[in-house]
Amino acid sequence: MKSIKITDLKETTSTIDYAKEHLLSSCKKDCLYAIRARYQTAGRGQRQASIWKSKMDDNLLLTFLFTLTPKINQNHLAQLLAASSLKVLRQLSQKIKFKWPNDLLIGEDKVAGFLGEIHENNALVSLGINIHSSPEHYKSTHLNKEIHPPITPDMLFEKIITQFNHDLSLYEKEGFKQYQELINKHLAFKNETKTVGNNSGIIDCINENGFLMMRNSENLLFEVRTS
Secondary structure, eight states, rough: OOOEEEESOOBBBBBBHHHHHTTTTGGTEEEEEEEEEESSSSEEESSSEEEOOOOOTTTTEEEEEEOOOOOGGGGGGHHHHHHHHHHHHHHTTTTEEEEETTTTETTEEEEEEEEEEEEETEEEEEEEEEEHHHHHHHHSOOOHHHSSOOOOOHHHHHHHHHHHHHHHHHHHHSSHHHHHHHHHHBBBBSSSSSEEETEEEEEEEOOSOOOEEEEEETTEEEEOOOO
């Protein structure tokens, strides 16, 4: 596993911006950098127009930076972190499921989101986990609304880092298959008819490349690459 280097910020625009500005150029291949913010002024969601906001110390806001290896598939980055988070969070609630391409849900409400970016030979993978509060402008919830006793971001912080470091090392050695299986086991809306982007059909699974597989009206599988 990699050596972990933690940056814990009281406030920043976003953890991913901080990583780009202060750490990207000096990233070492044997290190996993974890950048946490207690408060973000311009955190990003999955969609470019989406802003991830929360109060000071309300939620877990975290970016990982590490050097790419030839075995890492860019499509797997956010889903690998989602799988690590899924392992940790399902210890708190068995209701948590994965929604393709990179969200975790409780019921139909979003509780966590993930992003992945590539910059030359480095990867940036970010998460936001709603713990004390959740946005009101779309369907979302937060952990402490759903579980008891309540938890804090600090209680999840080290667990997520440790789990992701372990999973990243295992992924580089053995590939995506076990994480694909974990996600498919806990895939939201499986066997339900849904519209995903411009596609309608029955949710079936994610494939080895992290894309969604759906079934059409003739029960034939087709691949969905964008949401």
